[in-house]
Amino acid sequence: MNILVITNMFPSKQKPYSGLFVKNQFEELKKTYRDDSLDCYAMERKFTSKVGSLIKYSKFFLNFIFKYVFTSSKYDIIHVHFFYPTVILAYIYKYLKNKNIKIIVTFHGSDIYQNDGHLYRSLLKGVDKYIVVNSQFKKYIHAYLGKDADVEFLPAGISEIFRPTKITKKYDLIYAGSFYSIKGFDLLAKILTSLNKPLNIAIVGSGPLERLINEDIKRVHNVHLIKNASHEQLLELYNASRFLINTSRSEAFGLSICEAMKCGVPCIATNTDGAKEQVIDGENGFILGDFNEIFDDITPISDLVYKTLDYPLNKYHALSDSAEKSARKWTLPNVCKRLHEIYEEV
Structure with missing residues (x-):
């Protein structure tokens, strides 16, 4: 089973904590999978203008096509973090490369709160598994798609380093x-x-x-x-x-x-x-x-x-x-x- 994680939210030198939870989750998953069975395609978060964002996303999409569609690599699952517009890449792969691929999406907040258009709803329908980071989001997905949609609450997760220690409360x-x-x-x-x-x-x-x-x-x-x-x-x-x-x-x-x-x-x-x-x-x-x-x-x-x-x-x-x-x-x-x-x- 080969899995590709795709996200438009990944830390960079400019924004070292933006999307860090996605990176941490991916690195934890790597402990379970072989190096060649789990891959991540990510766009680092940087400060840009509207024009800069358009250029950044254009490169993000084009590089994906050349790196994953026009190559011999084949994936069974694509796991998207932050639904829109990143999920479009999963559909590109599905229709041009592997029609049997399964699409999983983790919704992190703004990708549910701020979207309600026709394209958004249409793209929702082709997802095989919906993961939400709080149980309230289930209501949004079910409102769009009905009660039969496969939605599960599962947050990004925190490092095991966090634990009680005996130090003075300052x-x-x-x-x-x-x-x-x-x-x-x-x-x-x-x-x-x-x-x-x-x-x-x-x-x-x-x-x-x-x-x-x-x-x-x-x-x-x-x-x-x-x-x-x-x-x-x-x-x-x-x-x-x-x-x-x-x-x-x-x-x-x-x-x-x-x-x-x-x-x-x-x-x-x-x-x-x-x-x-x-x-x-x-x-x-x-x-x-x-x-x-x-x-x-x-x-x-x-x-x-x-x-x-x-x-x-x-x-x-x-x-x-x-x-x-x-x-x-x-x-x-x-x-x-x-x-x-x-x-x-x-």
Whole structure:
């Protein structure tokens, strides 16, 4: 059985964390398959203009045809990450090279949220297996194709490196993610502005909204800004923190939530699909209200932050233990074991 993974989301020097979860999953799968039975065709993510993106995708499509269609290589399964327009390559291979090939697609979020056109729906129909990174996405696929569509919830998976370690808790809160509006970085800044009691907070990531962590915030709180953290650094930072705070407007799964919870760090999160998939309110973390409600009235979340930071030790340990246990099933070996079974089934 020969498998080709295709994705338009892969890390590069410019964007080292963009699509890293796809790369990590592929490398974990390589441990199961021979070098010549599993291949990956990927487009690295880079900063480009609209014209640059058009040129980039044109090269991506043409190179695929010359590399995989006009050669002797033959695949039994194509696994596409990020549905549109990448899935078109799978159809090109199917109709020009191997009409019996099976097409599997993993939907990661924006490829479901932002598409509803005729071409999108038509391309959906030829997929043999639909993998979604949160169970809410099943409703979207079933709405398009009916209840008989073969849809399965399976997130990308997290590294086994994430685990509880016995180090001192230096940070009250940790934020791990890009500094963009979609990640709610503006809400994070607003929350920190509203908190008058000094906190130690680790902010891990980078992006254009870094300026929102201004001098007013830094005068009140002890802010530690960490850019380009490795998995090893994240392991230490998570374990040194009492709570992860996730302020996203939209989150398909939220790998940082899963990573932190696997380290025994409970999460305080906005009410997104990804957070609801992992966080059980009051059991392994806390789900806040909808983003817009919180943004308009910050008082409840400020009160919750203070409340959780004053949690009795026994209650905190219960949250921590529950968080770690609930994240175990989503380590990369477990996810890739199920992927291998899916490949065999189709």
